[in-house]
Amino acid sequence: MSALACTVCIDLPKGWTVISSVRDYFNTGKHSLYLFIIPIVLYLIFFFLYPVIYEIYISFFDYSLGSPKTFIGLQNYVLMAHDVQFLHSLVTTVIFVVSAVGTELLFGLGIALLLNYESRLMNVIRTVILIPTVFTPLVAGLVWKALYNPDLGVISYYLRVLGIPIGRGLTVERSTALFSVILVDVWEWTPLIVIIILAGLKSLPREPYEAGVIDGASARQLFRYVTLPLLRPTIIVALLIRSMDALKIFDIIWAITGGGPGTSTTVANLRIFQVGVQQLRIGYASALSNVLLVMSVLVGVFFIHILYSKKYGGVR
Amino acid sequence: MITTTSSRLRGALLHGARGLMLTGIIVFVLFPIFWMVTTAFKQRIDMFILPPQWIFKPTIANFKFILSTMSVGRWVLNSGLISLGTMALSLLLGVPAGYAFSRIHFRGKRILLTFILLTRALPPVVIVLPFRVIMQWLGLFGTRTAVILIDTVYDAAFTAWLMSGMFESIPVDIEDAALVDGCSPIQAFWRIILPLSKPGLVTASLFTFILSWNDFLFALTLTSPETATLPIGMLSTYGILNQGWTYMMALGCLAIVPVVFISLLLQRYYVSGLTFGGIK
Numbered sequence: 001m002s003a004l005a006c007t008v009c010i011d012l013p014k015g016w017t018v019i020s021s022v023r024d025y026f027n028t029g030k031h032s033l034y035l036f037i038i039p040i041v042l043y044l045i046f047f048f049l050y051p052v053i054y055e056i057y058i059s060f061f062d063y064s065l066g067s068p069k070t071f072i073g074l075q076n077y078v079l080m081a082h083d084v085q086f087l088h089s090l091v092t093t094v095i096f097v098v099s100a101v102g103t104e105l106l107f108g109l110g111i112a113l114l115l116n117y118e119s120r121l122m123n124v125i126r127t128v129i130l131i132p133t134v135f136t137p138l139v140a141g142l143v144w145k146a147l148y149n150p151d152l153g154v155i156s157y158y159l160r161v162l163g164i165p166i167g168r169g170l171t172v173e174r175s176t177a178l179f180s181v182i183l184v185d186v187w188e189w190t191p192l193i194v195i196i197i198l199a200g201l202k203s204l205p206r207e208p209y210e211a212g213v214i215d216g217a218s219a220r221q222l223f224r225y226v227t228l229p230l231l232r233p234t235i236i237v238a239l240l241i242r243s244m245d246a247l248k249i250f251d252i253i254w255a256i257t258g259g260g261p262g263t264s265t266t267v268a269n270l271r272i273f274q275v276g277v278q279q280l281r282i283g284y285a286s287a288l289s290n291v292l293l294v295m296s297v298l299v300g301v302f303f304i305h306i307l308y309s310k311k312y313g314g315v316r
Numbered sequence: 317m318i319t320t321t322s323s324r325l326r327g328a329l330l331h332g333a334r335g336l337m338l339t340g341i342i343v344f345v346l347f348p349i350f351w352m353v354t355t356a357f358k359q360r361i362d363m364f365i366l367p368p369q370w371i372f373k374p375t376i377a378n379f380k381f382i383l384s385t386m387s388v389g390r391w392v393l394n395s396g397l398i399s400l401g402t403m404a405l406s407l408l409l410g411v412p413a414g415y416a417f418s419r420i421h422f423r424g425k426r427i428l429l430t431f432i433l434l435t436r437a438l439p440p441v442v443i444v445l446p447f448r449v450i451m452q453w454l455g456l457f458g459t460r461t462a463v464i465l466i467d468t469v470y471d472a473a474f475t476a477w478l479m480s481g482m483f484e485s486i487p488v489d490i491e492d493a494a495l496v497d498g499c500s501p502i503q504a505f506w507r508i509i510l511p512l513s514k515p516g517l518v519t520a521s522l523f524t525f526i527l528s529w530n531d532f533l534f535a536l537t538l539t540s541p542e543t544a545t546l547p548i549g550m551l552s553t554y555g556i557l558n559q560g561w562t563y564m565m566a567l568g569c570l571a572i573v574p575v576v577f578i579s580l581l582l583q584r585y586y587v588s589g590l591t592f593g594g595i596k
Contacts, residue, residue, distance in 0.1 A: 033420045036412035040472055041428070043409055048435055048469045051446035058446065065449075111341055114334060125338065127583055129345050133590060134579045138532040138547040139568045142554075143352045146561050154351060154368050161367075187348065196591055241592070248439045251532045251547075269441045276445045277537055289442040300437025304430050307592070 052293070055286045063283035076287035086288055088263060089271040093292075095178065096267055097246040100185040104242060105235065107186065108193025113223075115194065116201050126198070129191040137188065141255025144184045145171070148256065171257050174264045181253050181265055185246065193238045200234030201227075233306070240303035247296050268292050352572075355565040363561055378566040382553075388570065390542075391549035394460060395529055395571075398545060401464040402471055402528040403521055409468070410475025410520065415505060417476065418483035429480075435473040440533045443469070448537055458540035466534050471524040477592065478523075482516030483509065515585065522582050523589035526575050546571045 059076055063069035080086055111129075115122050132140070147155045150169025159166050167173040170180040208226045217225070250269045253259065259266035259274070266274075272292065276285030355363070357374040382388055417429065447466050451457040456465070486509060494504040510517070535545040544552065550567045553560070579586040 033416040034422075036416035037428075040409040040413040040432070040476055043472060044432065044435070044469065047447070047465055048438075048443070048473075049431075051443050051450060052438075054449070055442065055446040058449075114337060114341075125342065127580065128342065130579070130583065130586070131349060131576055132345060134526060134530075134572075134575045134586070135349075136530040136532070136547055136571050136575070138530075138550065139352075139571050140348070142550065142564060143348050143568060146355075146565075147348060147351060152364065152366065157366055157368060187344065191345070192590055195587055199591065244437045247437075248441075250441060254532075269439055272441045272445075273533075276441075277448075282445060282449065285445055289439075289445065292439050293442050296437040296439055296442075297434060300434050301430070303437070304433045307433070308426070 055289055055293075058283055059286035059290055061283045063281075065280040065282055069283065072283075076284050079284065080287050080291070083288075085263060085266075086268070086271055089266045089268045090291065092178065092263075092265065093247070093249075093267040093269070096182060096185075096249060097243055100182045100189075100246050100249075101239060101242045103182070103186050104190045104193050105239060107190045108197055108238070109235070111190070112194045112197035112201060116198060126195075129194060132188045133191050135188060137251035138255050140184060140188055141252040144180075144187075144252075145256045148180055172261060174261050177257055177261055177264045181256050184252050184256065185249065188252070189242060189245070193242065196238040196241070197231065197234060200231050204230050236306060237303075240299060240306060243299050244296065244303060247292070247299065352565045352568050355561055356569045358562050360560070360562050378562045382563050382566050386549065386553060386567075387544075388549065388567070391544055391546045392570065394539070394543050395545040398460050398463050398467070398531075398535075399525045399528040401460065402467040403524045405464060405468045406471035406475045406524045407517070407520060409472040411479050411510075411517070413472075413476040414479025414481075414516075415483050415509065417480040419488065429477070432473045432476055435470050438470075444534060444537045451538060457538065458543060460539070460543045462538040463531070463534050463543075463545075464528075466538065467524075467528045467531060471527055474527075475520040475524060478520050478589070479513070479516050482513045486512055515588070518582060519585040519589045522578060522585050526579065526586075529575055 058069070060071060060073060061069040062072045062075070115126060147153050148169065148171045150156055150166075150172055153169070156166060156169055159170075166176070170176045204227070208230070209222060212222050212226050248269065249267055250273070253265050253267060253270060257265045259270045268288070269292070272285050272288045275281050275288060354370075354372075356378055357376065358369075358372055359375050359377065362369050362372050417425065444466070447462075448457065451462045451465075456462045490508060490512070491501070491504040494508050495501065499507065530547075531545070532547045535548050536551075539545065539548060541552075546567070550564060550571065553564060553567065
């Protein structure tokens with residue numbers, strides 16, 4: 001850069017030399033680009049960092065909205081350790097995230113391989129499968145709730161016609177309620193994984209395949225020993241994006257089961273909402289939130305780490 | 317001879333299996349959408365007939381009913397204002413920040429970017445509780461501004477990340493040339509770099525709009541009946557219209573149509589946003 005800048009500057013008046021390179025200008029000049037960063041940093045400090053810190057702070061208090069707060073130290077956390085309902089909701093969350101994201105990855109990989117060739121039909125299909133990802137999650141939930149309806153729902157009707165026992169209904173039976181909300185998440189978000197993996201497939205180098213074919217590898221071997229390893233970084237990114245978002249699940253479950261029957265679909269988000277927004281026990285809800293916060297931050301930090309080491313193809 | 321026949325048969329079988337799977341996928345993806353749209357045009361009585369009626373006389377009575385008896389106009393207005401407000405504020409905060417991140421290097425930049433990206437991982441339910449308390453202090457509880465402010469936390473951060481990637485793909489030499497020609501750095505950014513980064517700007521606008529439009533939890537916690545958005549409106553009808561699916565699906569169509577339409581229209585940009593700007 002400096003070499004280029006100097007050759008340009010020779011004929012210029014003295015003051016111009018400084019600003020002939022934007023990087024130099026902004027790194028040394030007084031009109032610094034730092035001014036461009038300050039607003040968003042201030043905004044996030046006030047509306048992101050401050051609420052999180054306040055939430056951590058208030059978790060050491062007995063505080064309900066409208067009543068004075070009293071410092072109780074770790075008592076909220078002691079209470080939490082014995083709160084069967086919350087611990088159960090954590091387990092439900094983990095089951096939800098692992099099965100939803102796992103299924104989405106499996107389907108997503110399969111569908112991406114099916115769609116991975118160029119034709120007009122494939123282009124249309126690739127467009128159509130995007131529609132669920134734009135769906136307002138609450139609306140998606142309400143649509144599926146109606147489909148699942150035990151008496152008049154289309155899904156219930158055809159399952160009964162096919163002779164599949166669904167008891168009082170998929171969303172009403174404890175054994176199938178969680179499965180039925182996972183299916184909706186799979187419907188809405190598998191396409192995202194398909195799109196990410198398709199981009200990864202497109203960016204794969206050709207040489208390993210040519211070498212593999214020359215060495216007499218079968219299609220299955222090519223997939224197992226060439227495609228999968230090369231795709232690994234892309235798959236990890238897809239997994240992390242989906243895990244972060246699945247940890248936030250709220251709307252769909254709220255719409256379909258409201259956490260029931262019993263507490264069979266009450267994920268941590270829902271439990272925290274019940275305690276914090278409905279019962280207004282802010283202090284205790286904050287303590288619960290911190291557990292979720294730690295889980296999310298761990299996944300998030302791992303994701304960002306991967307995002308920086310730009311080793312994977314397709315997805316930056 | 318035998319081998320060619322059997323391999324041809326195998327090829328045909330594979331082809332058939334592939335077609336079958338693709339059909340299955342399409343049906344699975346489209347069926348709920350198809351059901352929602354057809355239900356919105358069904359007469360209420362058709363809903364209670366089993367087996368489900370797939371051929372019926374369409375009616376727009378449901379739309380007429382919801383438009384005449386509910387505050388649909390206000391919900392649409394609130395959703396629109398909140399989404400547009402979030403979009404504007406996010407671009408205002410995120411675009412300059414993205415530019416700065418792509419052009420200057422300083423100590424702690426990576427930590428700052430990590431901090432910004434961490435917003436993506438933050439479960440809404442964690443932040444909405446303290447946020448609600450803060451909004452009450454500020455006297456903003458129940459206003460559209462409150463929802464815009466919390467949506468922007470996520471969307472401004474997203475925009476900054478997306479745009480820094482966009483700006484990085486524009487060589488810094490272009491601005492240098494502009495400076496030599498007598499532009500000020502701000503002018504170079506405004507007149508040359510911004511027009512060049514139109515794809516990123518479209519993606520950021522589209523995505524911040526959709527994220528905000530689709531929000532439910534923040535609106536549920538922070539709005540009043542006056543400032544309720546479409547999803548909240550849908551929910552409020554739920555109790556009144558006992559199994560009034562036809563009405564609810566008509567409302568659902570109103571909520572979905574704008575976002576589906578613009579995302580299909582701007583599909584390339586939408587995909588780019590979905591994948592954190594990974595696919596250009």
